[in-house]
Amino acid sequence: MKVVAKSTLKVLPLENGTRAGTEVKVPYLVQLSAPDRQPVYAGALAVDTKALAALSARSGWLGMNVADAKWFYARARAGDRIEITTTATARPATPDAVGDGGG
Secondary structure (H helix, E strand, O other), X not given: OEEEEEEEEEEEEOOOOOOOOOEEEEEEEEEXXXXXXXXXXXXXXXXXXXXXXXXXXOOEEEEEOHHHHHHHHHHOOOOOEOOXXXXXXXXXXXXXXXXXXXX
């Protein structure tokens, strides 16, 4: 993805059955462009996260807490290319998941 824009505070319209004119404020918003040129937004979801479901279905979201969003915002520059990856974390063994050797 490519960083295309930044805004310290962006007001975005809500959709999906909300009242017309309803908006949500998103601090430290970084707009990215996905390979298919669809917008992906990274920002602080300091608002009620239920509001996220009402944001445009045409865009993707990377929701962060305020501290992480501020950190990312300070370092992202227009034109930067980023890749988002994930790794699975191993779950710790629980007594129920580990055999007791009896039986």
